[in-house]
Amino acid sequence: MEDMKPEDITGEYQEVTLELYGWGPRKILYSEIESPYPDGRLIVSRTDTKGMITHVNQSFIDMSGYTEEELIGAPHSILRHPDMPPAAFKDLWDTSARGEKWQGYVKNLRKDGGYYWVKATAIPNVRNGEVVGFTSVRRKPSRKKVEECIALYPTLF
Amino acid sequence: MPYNFTVSPDFTPDHLSGWFIFNTWIQKQLGEGFHLELYNDFESQRKAIEEGKVDLIFANPYDAAMLVREKGFSPLVKPASKSDEAIIAVNAESPINCVEELQSGIKLASTDDPDVHMMGMIMLEPADLDKTNIEMKSCDSYVLVAKELLRGNSDVGFFLAEAFNDLSSMVRKQLKPLVSSQIQVVHHSLMIGPALADKKDGFRQALLSMNEDEKGQGVLKSLGFSGFEEMDEEEMEFMIDLVDTLLF
Ligand SMILES: Cc1cc2nc3c(=O)[nH]c(=O)nc-3n(C[C@H](O)[C@H](O)[C@H](O)COP(=O)(O)O)c2cc1C
Numbered sequence: 001m002e003d004m005k006p007e008d009i010t011g012e013y014q015e016v017t018l019e020l021y022g023w024g025p026r027k028i029l030y031s032e033i034e035s036p037y038p039d040g041r042l043i044v045s046r047t048d049t050k051g052m053i054t055h056v057n058q059s060f061i062d063m064s065g066y067t068e069e070e071l072i073g074a075p076h077s078i079l080r081h082p083d084m085p086p087a088a089f090k091d092l093w094d095t096s097a098r099g100e101k102w103q104g105y106v107k108n109l110r111k112d113g114g115y116y117w118v119k120a121t122a123i124p125n126v127r128n129g130e131v132v133g134f135t136s137v138r139r140k141p142s143r144k145k146v147e148e149c150i151a152l153y154p155t156l157f
Numbered sequence: 158m159p160y161n162f163t164v165s166p167d168f169t170p171d172h173l174s175g176w177f178i179f180n181t182w183i184q185k186q187l188g189e190g191f192h193l194e195l196y197n198d199f200e201s202q203r204k205a206i207e208e209g210k211v212d213l214i215f216a217n218p219y220d221a222a223m224l225v226r227e228k229g230f231s232p233l234v235k236p237a238s239k240s241d242e243a244i245i246a247v248n249a250e251s252p253i254n255c256v257e258e259l260q261s262g263i264k265l266a267s268t269d270d271p272d273v274h275m276m277g278m279i280m281l282e283p284a285d286l287d288k289t290n291i292e293m294k295s296c297d298s299y300v301l302v303a304k305e306l307l308r309g310n311s312d313v314g315f316f317l318a319e320a321f322n323d324l325s326s327m328v329r330k331q332l333k334p335l336v337s338s339q340i341q342v343v344h345h346s347l348m349i350g351p352a353l354a355d356k357k358d359g360f361r362q363a364l365l366s367m368n369e370d371e372k373g374q375g376v377l378k379s380l381g382f383s384g385f386e387e388m389d390e391e392e393m394e395f396m397i398d399l400v401d402t403l404l405f
Contacts, residue, residue: 039256040280040338044399057342101405119282121402127394135395137402140283143257 001074003027009113020077022050028082033114035063043118043138049131051076051093065111076136081109085156092122096134099124105141105149117146159190160212160353163205165345166196167217167270169320170298175379176215182376183213186363187356199269212350218343219271222397230348232393233357234364234385240344242318243276246332248306256283256335259313261290266302266311269295275403276338277315303328342396346388361387 003026006013013031020026043063046055056064056071064071064079071078080089084107095102102122107115118138124131162183164176173195180193191213196202203220205211206228216224218241224230247253259281267274278287294311296302299320305311307328318337321329347364349357367373368384377384 037283040336042340042399042403044342046395059339101402103405121405123398123402123405125394125398135398135402137399139279139403142283142285144285 001026001070001078004029004111004113008111011113013113016082018077018080018082020075020080023075023077026077028080028109029113030082030109030115031113033112035110035114035116037116037118037140038063039140041140044135045071045076046125046133046135047076048133051134053078054133063110063116064108065114070111079108081107081115083107083115083153085153087156088153096122096124099126099131105145106138107149107153117141117149119145159192161205161210162191162193162213163202163211164193164195164215165217165220166198166202167268167273167317168215169323169381172379172381175376175381178376178379182373187360189356199271212352214348214350215345216348217270217272217345218396218400219275221346221348221393222400224348224350225393225397229351231354231357231390232388233347233349233361235344235346235388236380236382237384237386239319239382240341241272241276242338242340243273243280244316244318244321244334244337245277245280245313246306246316246321246334247313248309249331249333251312251333253312253335254333256280259284259286261286262292263312264292264294264310266294266296266305266314268297268299268302268315270317272343272400273315273317275400276340276343279403280336280338281313300324300328303332307331342399344396346393347385 009029009031011031011033013029016028017025018028041059043059044057045053045060047053053071053074053076056068061068088104092102104120106118106120108118109115119141120136120138122134122136125133125135162180177193180191184191196205245256253259267277294305296305299316302314302316303324306314364385365387368377
């Protein structure tokens with residue numbers, strides 16, 4: 001995973017550096033351009049137990065703007081948007097560590113600096129009684145729920 | 158005692174005889190007796206599975222988790238390039254043009270096909286609709302779901318995409334699809350229970366090479382399949398995990 005580059009960005013953007021867990025600082029360039037969630041699709045990815053991406057489906061590739069090669073082996077925080085409160089991801093990791101399912105609304109960052117909202121569900125992959133990774137499946141969120149998150153998330157920092 | 162074979166009750170009526178032909182083919186291939194028992198609905202089929210009366214099943218993806226994790230079944234094959242997808246449709250004259258325009262209190266026509274119903278409900282979520290604010294009518298077939306919409310008795314209907322496309326063109330013309338799923342990894346599969354476990358490899362091999370001889374091709378044709386593809390344990394686990402996230 002690399003810093004984001006101005007030549008990849010569409011439209012006006014802001015700059016911030018995020019400290020990513022298990023990775024270090026990453027320069028983020030982000031715009032106010034929203035991509036609508038594609039109707040009828042699921043965006044699917046799998047990670048290892050550390051959150052490194054091991055599998056993505058075509059919808060994931062299309063929405064994120066990255067190539068499959070750029071995604072596989074990268075930390076899932078490659079999609080981390082600065083507007084997402086750290087508490088949301090702490091809850092995801094705490095819940096998954098207990099072997100339970102997590103659900104929440106997430107604003108994700110695209111390679112071109114834009115963003116897209118999803119309703120995400122993450123579950124641990126249990127094989128022979130052991131957690132070997134995680135699967136996350138995103139679906140189209142209700143606009144009403146997204147508006148609630150837009151109001152709530154800034155208060156969680 | 159013959160082994161018991163059953164088919165997910167959502168098979169299309171056109172392929173009823175195909176499953177009996179397939180059952181005969183299996184008996185010849187394995188040199189074992191198989192009895193094909195068809196159940197009218199998912200509930201009675203699940204009861205039979207619970208009672209250990211099923212050894213081989215062409216299963217709905219929704220039931221796969223229970224079969225693998227509680228009953229010790231394992232996947233053999235899946236039909237080639239045939240995933241289960243859902244379509245949400247309204248009457249062609251309806252003023253509704255997208256899911257988000259659907260309002261709380263709408264009347265939904267659906268079937269007891271568990272995977273299609275699940276996918277349909279997920280595609281209603283963007284409109285803030287769930288089972289608490291819709292009125293659901295359960296129909297025995299997709300043709301009856303279509304009739305509900307044509308008569309104006311229901312506002313929206315869930316269809317298996319394949320069943321929607323199989324409706325007569327006259328009926329289809331009077332319907333308007335709002336959204337079609339493109340999930341691609343949820344599909345039916347042929348699964349064997351513990352009693353047949355030692356026959357798994359040979360059986361799978363026979364299924365995979367079915368389209369190589371004329372007899373096998375004829376059987377496939379009667380089922381409406383072009384062939385079978387291997388389905389391994391990990392692919393099955395992935396599908397189960399995926400369905401699990403959708404049920405949450
Ligand atoms: C299965 C799975 C899916 C995830 N999906 C996302 C995602 O879509 N977007 C995102 O920002 N973080 C996602 N995360 C969380 C990231 O791993 C990471 O915790 C988060 O981006 C915050 O970064 P940080 O932990 O470095 O602070 C996912 C984690 C798992 C285990």
